[in-house]
Amino acid sequence: MTNPPPRLLAHAIGPHPRIAIIAPSWGGIGSLPSRAARALAALSTLGAEPVLMPHAASAADVARPWVSAGARERAADLHAAFADPSIDAVLCAIGGDHSAQLLPSIDMGVIAASPKPLCGYSDATVLLHAIHHETGLVCFYGPSLLPQFGEIDGLDAEVIEHLCRTIVHGDTAPGNIPDIGWQADEPRELSDREHRPRRRRAAEPRRALRVGHAIGRLMPACLPSLQHLIGTPWQPRLAGTLLALDVPGEGYDIRRADADLTHLANAGVLTEIASLVLGRSDGWSATDVDRFDKIAIELTAPTKIPVLAGIACSHASPMLTLPIGALAELDGLHLRILEPVVAGRPDDRHGDRG
Numbered sequence: 231m232t233n234p235p236p237r238l239l240a241h242a243i244g245p246h247p248r249i250a251i252i253a254p255s256w257g258g259i260g261s262l263p264s265r266a267a268r269a270l271a272a273l274s275t276l277g278a279e280p281v282l283m284p285h286a287a288s289a290a291d292v293a294r295p296w297v298s299a300g301a302r303e304r305a306a307d308l309h310a311a312f313a314d315p316s317i318d319a320v321l322c323a324i325g326g327d328h329s330a331q332l333l334p335s336i337d338m339g340v341i342a343a344s345p346k347p348l349c350g351y352s353d354a355t356v357l358l359h360a361i362h363h364e365t366g367l368v369c370f371y372g373p374s375l376l377p378q379f380g381e382i383d384g385l386d387a388e389v390i391e392h393l394c395r396t397i398v399h400g401d402t403a404p405g406n407i408p409d410i411g412w413q414a415d416e417p418r419e420l421s422d423r424e425h426r427p428r429r430r431r432a433a434e435p436r437r438a439l440r441v442g443h444a445i446g447r448l449m450p451a452c453l454p455s456l457q458h459l460i461g462t463p464w465q466p467r468l469a470g471t472l473l474a475l476d477v478p479g480e481g482y483d484i485r486r487a488d489a490d491l492t493h494l495a496n497a498g499v500l501t502e503i504a505s506l507v508l509g510r511s512d513g514w515s516a517t518d519v520d521r522f523d524k525i526a527i528e529l530t531a532p533t534k535i536p537v538l539a540g541i542a543c544s545h546a547s548p549m550l551t552l553p554i555g556a557l558a559e560l561d562g563l564h565l566r567i568l569e570p571v572v573a574g575r576p577d578d579r580h581g582d583r584g
Contacts (some may be wrong), residue, residue, distance in 0.1 A: 233363060235364070237368065238395075238490075239367075239571065239572055239573040240344065240345040240346045240348075241318075241345075241346075241575045241576070242397060242398055242400030242575050243319050243398055246278070246280055247279070247318035247319055248316055249279065249318065249320070250281045250283055250307075250317045250320045250321070252283050252308055252323065252372075253283075253286040253288070253319055253323040253324070253464075254304050254322060254326075254329040254332055254350075254354060255304075255327060255328045255329045255353045256296065256324055256328075257297065258298075258323055258324035258326075259287040259289045259297030259323050259375075260287050260298070262422075264422070265422060266376060266380065268379070268380045268382065269375045269376055269379035270386060271334075271374075272380070276385075280321075283307035284297055284307060284308060285304060286307060286311075286323055288296065290507055292478065296327070297331070297366070301404045305332045308320070308336065308341075309337060309340045312339055312340050312341045312346060312358065312398060317346065318347075319348070320346055321349050321350065322348075322351075322374045322375065323374060323375045324352075324375065325352030325354060327353050329353045329354060329356040329357045330458045330459075330462075333356070333462070336390075336533050338365050341361055341365055341367060342366075342367070347369075348367070348369045348370065349369070349371075349373060349374070350370075350374045351372060351452065351508045351549065352455060352478060353440060353452065353455050354371075355452040355455035355458075355460050356455055356464075358370070358371060359451060359456075359459055359464065359466045360464035361553065362554045363392075363467075365467055368555050368571050369555075369565055370396065370397065370551050370553055371474075371543065371551070371553075371554060372392075372393055372396070372549060372550065372551030372552065373385075373393055373453075373551065377421050377549070378549055381428065381547075382422065383427035388410050388542075388548045388550070389549055389550065392548075393550075394551045396551045396572075397572050399441070400574035400575055401570045401573065403567055403568055403569050404553070404567040405539060405566055407543070407565045407567070409433075410433060412431065413431060413542070413546045413548070414428040414429060414430045414431070415479060415510075415511070415512045415513040415545075415546040416428055417479075418511070428547065434510045434540050436539070437523065437538070437539045437540050438562050438563050439523050439527055439539050440527060442505065442562075443492065443536065443556075443562070444505035444536050445558070445559045445560075446470045446472045446503075447471045448468055448471070448474060448555070448556050448557075448567065449468060449471045449474065449488070450507075450552035450554060451466070451474070451475060451476070452475075452476045453476065453487060454482065455489050457493055457494070460493075461462055470504050471503050472504060472505045472558050473503060473505070474552060475506070475508055475509065476545060476581075477509065477512065477522070477545070478512060478545045479511070479546065480512070484518040484521055487525075489521070489530055492529065494529075495529045496513070496553055500529055504536075505537065506530055506535060506536070506537045507537075507541055507565060508537070508539040509541050509543050509546075510542060510546045511546035526539070538560055538562075538565065550555030553571035556569060557569045568582055578584055
């Protein structure tokens with residue numbers, strides 16, 4: 231494996247950013263117009279100007295109805311968003327399962343020449359980690375447009391506060407990942423159909439499954455999506471890192487999670503990392519949460535690395551923001567970011583847009 235590129239930081243965003251919206255996999259904007267309208271309005275209310283890239287709102291590709299457009303068209307949207315000097319940040323619309331189709335078509339030089347905060351989660355794992363692997367850009371595993379910004383009762387306060395703490399304040403380390411006391415994990419389709427906010431419940435507790443201390447680069451990822459990169463030229467460099475895994479809900483169950491984590495163990499991933507962090511489950515029973523805890527302990531037994539579970543960065547709400555490639559520390563129940571993950575903004579970058 232080649233040596234990693236130097237760490238690359240985007241500039242922090244200002245108070246009135248232009249945010250490009252891309253759909254690297256599923257065409258959710260075209261399929262969920264009401265949620266899309268709420269999400270775009272929420273961004274505008276926050277003072278941002280959402281900019282839909284040409285294929286972001288496509289309902290489906292003709293040849294592959296499960297994606298928003300052809301791979302080259304989706305990659306072209308990504309290139310255009312980074313090349314446009316008026317765009318301050320890039321936000322994924324939603325996940326899916328096919329961002330990997332873009333990878334051979336991405337011109338990493340375009341991204342490295344104009345680094346910007348790039349944020350998304352779930353299947354966006356593939357895109358975020360491939361870009362980080364090739365350019366060193368610190369990308370962000372965090373909120374996407376439709377799931378988080380499109381909620382009926384608006385964006386969760388904890389989500390926007392943590393996102394802003396992470397990508398707005400340049401030259402300042404984000405610090406501790408907060409432990410939020412509630413979560414919402416019922417299907418969004420259900421609450422949207424009933425025209426009400428998602429129900430909240432007491433949060434899955436944060437748990438030190440194996441107590442310990444570790445410092446390394448934080449590498450957050452969606453468990454099944456990470457597998458799309460194993461054995462490819464874009465496979466993340468995970469030796470000595472703090473691997474944080476998010477497990478999806480709505481069709482993804484304990485059996486698949488067991489198989490997927492076992493695959494990472496068989497691929498040698500779990501023997502080279504410095505610690506394992508698990509996000510909160512999304513709609514699992516308490517029995518299955520306990521089962522997965524035990525599976526994680528079993529599969530990391532050869533190295534006895536620290537294992538922390540119940541972090542609020544998962545498919546369940548609230549979705550906090552974790553920077554990919556940032557130096558982080560795990561200490562018992564605590565996870566903290568130790569260094570800045572965006573650079574300060576030049577005073578003259580946008581004139582009166584500040």
